[in-house]
Amino acid sequence: LQIFEYNGSAVVAMVGKNCFAIASDRRLGVQLQTISTDFQKIYTIHDKLFIGLSGLATDAQTLYQRLVFRHKLYELREERNMKPETFASLVSSILYEKRFGPYFCQPVIAGLGDDDKPFICTMDSIGAKELAKDFVVSGTASESLYGACESMFKPDMEPDELFETISQALLSSVDRDCLSGWGGHVYVVTPTEVTERILKGRMD
Amino acid sequence: MESVFGFACKDFAVVVADASAVHSILVHKSNEDKIMHLDSHKLLGASGETGDRAQFTEFIQKNVALYHFRNGIPLTTAAAANFTRGELATALRKSPYMVNIILAGYDKDTGPSLYFIDYIASLHKVDRAAFGYGSYFALSMMDRYHRPDMTVDEAVKLVDQCISEIRKRLVVAPPNFVIKIVDKEGARLHSWKVSVEEGSVPVA
Numbered sequence: 001l002q003i004f005e006y007n008g009s010a011v012v013a014m015v016g017k018n019c020f021a022i023a024s025d026r027r028l029g030v031q032l033q034t035i036s037t038d039f040q041k042i043y044t045i046h047d048k049l050f051i052g053l054s055g056l057a058t059d060a061q062t063l064y065q066r067l068v069f070r071h072k073l074y075e076l077r078e079e080r081n082m083k084p085e086t087f088a089s090l091v092s093s094i095l096y097e098k099r100f101g102p103y104f105c106q107p108v109i110a111g112l113g114d115d116d117k118p119f120i121c122t123m124d125s126i127g128a129k130e131l132a133k134d135f136v137v138s139g140t141a142s143e144s145l146y147g148a149c150e151s152m153f154k155p156d157m158e159p160d161e162l163f164e165t166i167s168q169a170l171l172s173s174v175d176r177d178c179l180s181g182w183g184g185h186v187y188v189v190t191p192t193e194v195t196e197r198i199l200k201g202r203m204d
Numbered sequence: 205m206e207s208v209f210g211f212a213c214k215d216f217a218v219v220v221a222d223a224s225a226v227h228s229i230l231v232h233k234s235n236e237d238k239i240m241h242l243d244s245h246k247l248l249g250a251s252g253e254t255g256d257r258a259q260f261t262e263f264i265q266k267n268v269a270l271y272h273f274r275n276g277i278p279l280t281t282a283a284a285a286n287f288t289r290g291e292l293a294t295a296l297r298k299s300p301y302m303v304n305i306i307l308a309g310y311d312k313d314t315g316p317s318l319y320f321i322d323y324i325a326s327l328h329k330v331d332r333a334a335f336g337y338g339s340y341f342a343l344s345m346m347d348r349y350h351r352p353d354m355t356v357d358e359a360v361k362l363v364d365q366c367i368s369e370i371r372k373r374l375v376v377a378p379p380n381f382v383i384k385i386v387d388k389e390g391a392r393l394h395s396w397k398v399s400v401e402e403g404s405v406p407v408a
Contacts, residue, residue, distance in 0.1 A: 028326070030322065033340075033343075035328065036320070036330050039328055056324070057322075057326040057328075058293060058324045058325040058326045058327075061289070061325075061326065061327060062293050062325075101297060
């Protein structure tokens with residue numbers, strides 16, 4: 001029983017010109033069996049901050065509930081939204097709290113920080129942050145995603161081109177992974193709007 | 205291994221469970237009702253470890269009733285499902301309940317809904333769900349024949365088809381099943397599908 005491969009997932013985030021995109025697959029499985037093809041893995045923390053949680057679905061749900069709780073408290077006290085960098089440190093700290101009994105999730109965090117500068121990062125299941133300027137990946141399809149993103153990524157893409165790139169990278173990677181896929185879910189976020197799109201992919 | 209399955213249509217939801225209580229190679233009884241009524245409009249079909257199933261479902265039922273007493277209004281199906289998930293998630297890293305759950309309910313404003321809750325507390329709202337070895341057959345039959353606009357009679361025919369397939373193809377198939385429906389009028393027993401009468405001696 002490989003815990004990280006129990007449910008199956010693929011999450012990727014990319015930076016563009018004053019925008020970012022975050023995408024995930026839509027499969028919820030229990031090992032070889034597919035339970036659902038509309039499972040949400042990317043959650044909104046606030047309108048300029050998104051977190052994608054790959055790994056074990058139950059821990060992703062628990063972790064998301066804890067993070068929303070902490071952000072709501074922060075918002076009440078500070079009377080403003082959390083910056084992505086701050087949020088990433090919060091997630092890292094919450095994950096390390098469970099160092100010897102961890103949440104089996106690998107988060108991908110993407111947001112627009114000060115002056116709407118795009119910020120992305122990922123971390124492992126015990127909170128080791130990995131900042132990147134171009135793209136971050138996680139999930140069972142991560143190795144394929146690294147390859148696809150490395151070859152398809154260009155810096156400073158406009159939102160439309162960024163959407164195309166991240167979508168193609170996601171779909172081609174999950175097609176090489178039996179545990180993820182069954183469609184795609186892409187958010188493209190600019191300082192003024194959030195576009196949510198569902199991708200039609202191979203349903204196998 | 206215990207089978208539970210169910211699906212939701214436009215006006216009602218159905219939950220079906222096998223009726224055998226088994227201990228290793230011995231069948232204790234074949235008329236066990238594994239679908240608990242949480243309240244007038246909710247059904248909780250559970251499969252898994254016998255003791256955990258009985259204890260956990262009763263615990264949820266009593267807490268749902270307590271909420272109603274304290275607050276004067278019943279929980280919605282979504283709230284009951286999230287409460288159940290929360291209890292499973294809290295117990296997961298201490299002493300997990302080995303119970304898989306299908307929660308079906310009818311709410312006045314949102315209609316019928318069905319929730320899949322794994323024993324490791326993965327929660328997802330679905331149209332059709334199944335657990336156990338029977339799921340391999342039931343899910344395929346439901347994927348092929350389920351439509352959201354089915355009538356109760358058509359739905360029961362589909363349930364019969366699923367049960368026939370399980371009886372035909374599963375080597376240790378449970379002989380008896382219980383079918384329950386929840387709709388606007390409430391949660392009620394629809395029928396027992398019996399092929400081995402409790403208390404009778406089969407002719408050799």
